[in-house]
Amino acid sequence: MSYIKSALLDEKGYVILDRYDQAADPQEWNDLEYVDWKSSGVTQFAPLASAFGEIEANGFWNHTPPRTDKDGVWVDSQVAKAPHLAARAKEPGANVGRCRVIELQPNNYANTLYNLHQDDNNRLNPDGSGWIVRGFFNLTDDPESFMTLREDRWDPTTEIRIPLPAGAQIIVDTQRFWHAVWHKGPQARYCLITSWESGPALDAYIAKHHGHNNHVNPPLDQKIMDDAQAEVHRRYAERSAALAAQGRVGRDPADSEA
Ligand SMILES: [Fe+2]
Numbered sequence: 001m002s003y004i005k006s007a008l009l010d011e012k013g014y015v016i017l018d019r020y021d022q023a024a025d026p027q028e029w030n031d032l033e034y035v036d037w038k039s040s041g042v043t044q045f046a047p048l049a050s051a052f053g054e055i056e057a058n059g060f061w062n063h064t065p066p067r068t069d070k071d072g073v074w075v076d077s078q079v080a081k082a083p084h085l086a087a088r089a090k091e092p093g094a095n096v097g098r099c100r101v102i103e104l105q106p107n108n109y110a111n112t113l114y115n116l117h118q119d120d121n122n123r124l125n126p127d128g129s130g131w132i133v134r135g136f137f138n139l140t141d142d143p144e145s146f147m148t149l150r151e152d153r154w155d156p157t158t159e160i161r162i163p164l165p166a167g168a169q170i171i172v173d174t175q176r177f178w179h180a181v182w183h184k185g186p187q188a189r190y191c192l193i194t195s196w197e198s199g200p201a202l203d204a205y206i207a208k209h210h211g212h213n214n215h216v217n218p219p220l221d222q223k224i225m226d227d228a229q230a231e232v233h234r235r236y237a238e239r240s241a242a243l244a245a246q247g248r249v250g251r252d253p254a255d256s257e258a
Helices: 007-012 076-081 083-090 109-115 200-208 222-245
Strands: 014-017 043-050 096-104 132-138 142-150 159-164 169-172 178-182 189-197
Touching: 007 014, 007 200, 014 159, 043 076, 043 083, 076 083, 083 096, 083 132, 083 189, 109 178, 109 222, 142 169
Parallel strands: none
Antiparallel strands: 014 169, 043 096, 096 189, 132 169, 132 189, 142 159, 142 178
């Protein structure tokens, strides 16, 4: 399969854009309508664009007819409540699939590792079209929380931790990376997540906002990493044993796709 990809995104799988100064914007995420949708933790979602313009968060391939994560339909009632957020999602001019605000309750590092998953944004995406990636615009100020990425789910040395202060803007190939957010709290975190199709429009947007991938991880104590990794292995082993005892093969919890 040959998809159109952004060179900068393809190099390392993520780009970091200039921070957005949202001080003058209303906190529109507080006005939106949320629905329960579990994804990598205790979460709710407020869709701004969905498969058919309804307030629901399901993947487009789970609708009839199934389709890839493109041509999202804006939810009028939500866009009316969050015009700044909708404008930010539309700014690149790239095709938008799902667009929603996620609410994530605080978690810990071990839970983050347990929740690592890959998205499936490019399911049904036709060969030769643009690879679908995701924008993450942090809305709350969570400088001690991290977008946590791993090229190899079980290899801590592949981990990338990008801090999430207010206005942080990151684009991630979430089908390439295992990913989840380590959100330390104490309040819920809100983030605007938009699926965009790669191509010249998205490239121009990345350039306009000085996208780069020169990132150095904030330090994390090796013992914290080792303990969390061991806990995740233990939890997966326990889960597999419990399912085996029931004569069942488990569905990977990471399949709760965001
Ligand atoms: Fe995801």
